[in-house]
Structure formats: structure tokens, C-alpha cells
Amino acid sequence: MKNRQEEPVTCPLCGSGMHPVFREGRVLFWGCDEFRGSTGCRGRRYPDPENPAAPLPYVCPECHQGLCRRTGRNGRIYTACFEKEKHKGGAVLFFNDDGTPEEPVPRAKGQWDCPSCGSPLKYIRVRSGPHAGSMVFACFEREKHGDGRALFFQDADGIPILSVGPEADGEKNHA
Numbered sequence: 001m002k003n004r005q006e007e008p009v010t011c012p013l014c015g016s017g018m019h020p021v022f023r024e025g026r027v028l029f030w031g032c033d034e035f036r037g038s039t040g041c042r043g044r045r046y047p048d049p050e051n052p053a054a055p056l057p058y059v060c061p062e063c064h065q066g067l068c069r070r071t072g073r074n075g076r077i078y079t080a081c082f083e084k085e086k087h088k089g090g091a092v093l094f095f096n097d098d099g100t101p102e103e104p105v106p107r108a109k110g111q112w113d114c115p116s117c118g119s120p121l122k123y124i125r126v127r128s129g130p131h132a133g134s135m136v137f138a139c140f141e142r143e144k145h146g147d148g149r150a151l152f153f154q155d156a157d158g159i160p161i162l163s164v165g166p167e168a169d170g171e172k173n174h175a
Contacts (some may be wrong), residue, residue: 011043012059012066029064030055030092049077058099062087067095086127097144112137114152115162117144 009018011032014037033041045055045066057068058079061087069079079095087093094102112121121137137152137160144156152160 007047007054009055011041012045012064013043014041016041016043018043019057027052056099058095060093060095061101062093067099108171110159112160112162114139114141114150117141119144121160126151 008017009030011018011034014032014034016037017033019033020027021029021031027047029047030045032041034041034043035036043065046068047068048054048056049071055081056067056069059065059079060067060083063081064085065081065083067079067081069077071077075095079097079099081087081093081095084090084092093127096102113119114121117139119139119141121139123135124138126132126134126136135154137154139152141150152162154160
């Protein structure tokens with residue numbers, strides 16, 4: 001099978017040709033031509049959302065399957081490999097938009113609760129906006145917050161700054 005650019009689609013596992021597998025008139029994925037052949041190869045490539053006639057050009061560095069780009073429930077596009085049983089950690093691996101592995105989120109230096117609602121804070125990396133790439137503590141019980149604040153930045157020691165409301169006095173309150 002060739003895509004719109006007339007480049008042959010090759011299997012990321014064995015290098016054989018691939019054929020499209022359709023569902024409801026669209027390409028679901030490309031499967032290896034050797035699946036029913038002598039090797040029984042289960043190589044797959046997934047369509048590029050920007051060009052559905054071509055496969056996404058990225059391959060998982062751990063299991064060598066094609067990566068998949070999808071839209072999450074929050075509307076954000078993500079790139080991942082879902083071959084959990086073939087990964088060392090047994091988990092889905094996530095990647096940046098250019099196919100490079102995402103840096104793992106570092107572990108927080110302790111456990112803290114939200115000062116507004118008492119729910120446990122999660123340590124996350126901000127993905128967009130002016131603080132993209134920063135590590136923050138976040139409360140996901142936003143509806144319980146009167147002031148709507150749900151992100152807490154960390155000080156130089158990696159401890160969340162848990163002052164509630166505007167920090168007009170410049171004072172840091174730690175739990």
C-alpha cells in the first residue's frame with residue numbers, strides 16, 4: 001500500500017509492506033502483510049490525524065510499534081504507544097508531538113493536601129500557557145474552591161506554596 005506521497009508503508013517490526021485496515025470508510029490502522037504469512041508479524045502503524053492517508057511517522061523506541069495520535073477527553077491531542085504488555089513498566093508510554101519520549105514526571109518531595117478543600121494535591125507538569133513545562137501541585141476538586149485557585153507553585157526546596165488567596169503580603173505558608 002502506498003500513501004498519498006507515493007511512499008510505500010513499511011512495517012516497523014519486520015520491514016515488509018503494509019495494508020490498510022478500514023472501518024466505516026476510514027483507515028483504522030495499517031497492518032503488516034506478513035500477519036497471515038510465514039512470520040505472523042503483528043506490526044501496526046496508525047494514521048496521522050493531519051493526513052489520514054499517511055501513517056504517523058513515529059515508532060515506539062521500546063517495542064517498535066507505530067505510535068498513535070489521538071484526542072483526549074479534555075480536547076488535547078496526545079501521542080502514545082498502547083502496547084503495555086511489551087513495555088518494561090507494563091504501562092502506556094506517552095510522547096511529545098515530535099515523537100520523542102516525554103520526560104517522566106519527577107516525584108514530589110512529600111504528600112500535601114489542598115488548603116481550600118483538603119483533597120490530596122497531585123504533582124504535575126503544566127502543558128500550556130505562560131507556565132508550560134513548570135512543575136506544580138494541583139487540586140482536581142476545582143468546584144470545591146471558592147476562589148477557583150487550584151494550582152500551587154513550589155519553592156526552591158520543592159515544597160508547595162500553600163497560601164490561600166492573593167499573595168499580597170508576600171508571605172509563604174507551608175503545611
